[in-house]
Each structure stands twice: as structure tokens, then as C-alpha cells.
Amino acid sequence: MIYINMAIAPQSIRKGTTILFDGRIVEKAEVLEASKEWSPQHETMFKKLLKQGGSFKAKGVSIQVFPPDQILTSRGERDGGIQQSDPLARF
Numbered sequence: 001m002i003y004i005n006m007a008i009a010p011q012s013i014r015k016g017t018t019i020l021f022d023g024r025i026v027e028k029a030e031v032l033e034a035s036k037e038w039s040p041q042h043e044t045m046f047k048k049l050l051k052q053g054g055s056f057k058a059k060g061v062s063i064q065v066f067p068p069d070q071i072l073t074s075r076g077e078r079d080g081g082i083q084q085s086d087p088l089a090r091f
Contacts, residue, residue, distance in 0.1 A: 008035040008043060012050060016068030021061050034061070 013019070013028050020026070021034070035043060042058040049056065049065040056063055073079055 007038075008032055008046060012047060014050070014068065017050060018066040020064040020066075023062070023064075034059075 008031065010028065010032060013031060018025060019031055021030070035046065038046070038058050042056075045056050046058070046063070046065070048054075049063075051067060053065055053067045055065070
């Protein structure tokens, strides 16, 4: 099978994201270089993990991704953002 190597775009990897290759923390440049050899399925999996975190194996390398911490409420749930109100409602 022949793949068109697209590689991961530099802006895909956000600040605060921790990426490990075989248990070793790697820099963005090393991830971008390694992604040139990945299949499209590996690229898709990596992009999903950038958002939600997790691990997988690509080309014999164990890859773990830890996204930046999300803002949580006191209940430990994701913050819902700004509460929208009806501008026509009477108080």
C-alpha cells in the first residue's frame, strides 16, 4: 500500500500537551519528524488523542498523549461556560 505522507501540522500540537515516546518526553519537532513515517490511520489516532488523551502504538513506538488539564467545576465536571439567558425574559 502506498501512503501520501502528510505528517502532523505544527499547530496541531498545543502548548501544555505532554507527549511520550516509549516513556520519554519528546519535543514538538521530534513528533513532527516521526509523523512523516506514520500511516493515515496513525495520524488520525494521534489527532484524536491530542484532544482526549490516551495511548497507542505506531511503527513499534509506544506513544502516550496527555492533553492540558481542562477547567472543572467543584463537582469535578467540565465547566459549561457562560450561562445564556433569554433577553426577553421578565425579572
